[in-house]
Amino acid sequence: MGKPAVSRDAFRGLFAFYAAKAHKPEAEHSLLRMFGSADDIPDALLQQWSDRAELLGSETVGRVMDPHVRQITNGNAQYDHASDFLHTLLRDLGRKMQ
Numbered sequence: 001m002g003k004p005a006v007s008r009d010a011f012r013g014l015f016a017f018y019a020a021k022a023h024k025p026e027a028e029h030s031l032l033r034m035f036g037s038a039d040d041i042p043d044a045l046l047q048q049w050s051d052r053a054e055l056l057g058s059e060t061v062g063r064v065m066d067p068h069v070r071q072i073t074n075g076n077a078q079y080d081h082a083s084d085f086l087h088t089l090l091r092d093l094g095r096k097m098q
Contacts, residue, residue: 008046012038024075031072038082045086052093064092
């Protein structure tokens with residue numbers, strides 16, 4: 001397996017960016033926890049993310065990701081680990097592929 005097109009650091013940066021924009025302290029805490037746990041995302045998940053993102057394009061990925069991120073930044077959703085969030089995104093991107 002080759003190196004994922006989306007690096008682990010880039011994915012971690014996503015959580016840091018949204019933590020800075022969080023509207024509630026608990027949302028910021030959740031995003032910062034995911035930032036830390038992103039170091040432990042399995043390479044296979046990052047590769048799957050890269051493959052689907054490349055296949056579907058950034059506009060579609062953004063439409064799928066936006067409601068999930070809004071829920072987190074508003075404090076309405078929490079994920080225990082970055083890979084939980086990524087699994088949710090991959091599930092929804094998989095639906096777009098069907």
